[in-house]
Amino acid sequence: MKAAAISDYRAAAQRRLPRFLFDYLDGGSYAETTLRRNVEDLQALEIRQRVLRDVSDIDLQTTLFGQSLALPVALAPVGLAGMYARRGETQAARAAEAAGIPFTLSTVGVCPIAEVAAAVTRPFWFQLYVLRDRGFMRDLLARAREAGCSALVFTVDLPVPGARYRDLRSGLAGAAGLSGAARRMWQVAQHPGWALDVGLRGGPHVLGNVAPMLKGKTGLLDFFGWISANFDPSITWADLDWIRAEWTGPLIVKGILDPEDAREAVRLGADGIVVSNHGGRQLDGAPSTIRALPRVRDAVGDGLTVLADGGVRSGLDVVRMLASGAEGVMIGRAWVNALAVDGEAGVARVLALIAAEMKVAMALSGVTRIDQITRTILA
Secondary structure, three states, X not given: OOOOOOOHHHHHHHHHOOHHHHHHHHOOOOOOHHHHHHHHHHHHOOEOOOOOOOOOOOEOOEEEOOEEEOOOEEEOOOOOHHHOOOOHHHHHHHHHHHHOOOEEEOOOOOOOHHHHHHHOOOOOEEEEOOEXXXXXXXXXXXXXXXXXXXXXXXXOOOOOOOOOHHHHHHOOOOOOHXXXXXXXXXXXXXXXXXXXXXXXXXXXXXXXXXXXXXXXXXXXXXXXXXXXXXXXXXXXXOXXXXXXXXXXXXXXXXXXXXXXXXXXXXXXXXXXXXEOOHHHOOOOOOOOHHHHHHHHHHHHOXXXXXXXXXXXXXXXXXXXXXXXXXXXXXXXXXXXXXXXXHHHHHHHHHHHHHHHHHHHHHHHOOOXXXXXXXXXXXX
């Protein structure tokens, strides 16, 4: 499938995927208000159209955390991504490497760190959640270091899972044991293309990085029940100290919406933050990313690198995020929908669309370099 727009992949993914996988990727928490506002508020942001400027040579290159990138975009960590295509995280990592941008592997990805490292030749980023078992966290950090991961994305906005009604209805959440497995298997049977390619050929279907903690409970696992039992809600800013000591490379704190939290990240030695509401999947009613971003950017000044995610559906949206204060943009749903439909080629197509659409948006707003995309281009 050669999509004309990134949004084309969503409908195709819905047709291909079992319901529990599509709803996990597509849904948000409670009434999904913040999920919708992430998209709506971003697309409502107006850009000044400028004319008669030399825009014949547009450069998308930038540098983040000492790494030269072909464009200011990274693939965000997405749990269970390896269930959307056969060994999905490795396919996405290869597409990101070919495009000259970072891939971020989730703690709860299907492919383990070593498998992704073997699939690429350049370092990727690793995302870490806070687990009750600190010894296991140290082991994960050690594995990431040994694999050459170039940055750690420490996600702090999931002390407990948000109330995600779609996942309850689909059987992914709150349905441990045979009952939940039976519901998911019925959905799989209705999607034979996915069942053959991923379900039968894409194994092992385990959360590769945390497999020792699962004790063999994979197909019967209540995913969110496991998260509630193993993620640590007692985490505080003080816990960043030992992670900073364990990880000597760039440390990026993901899940910041409040300016005071952003200042805490600066004080505690983070190298970067991701302004994010977890894609609208945690606290419904929290501000959209694009509304929170300028306040956070002002709070930290030049004290650290600011990234953002949430609601990005085009290269134009990337430009809007950059103009509002981000130095880089992470995309999540966009690349996983494409992965589900067309594997590595789909992710590559999304990144090519983003690059092409960024160039058009920059030309029509009269800028030619990433560092020229500032609030001055906003209407």
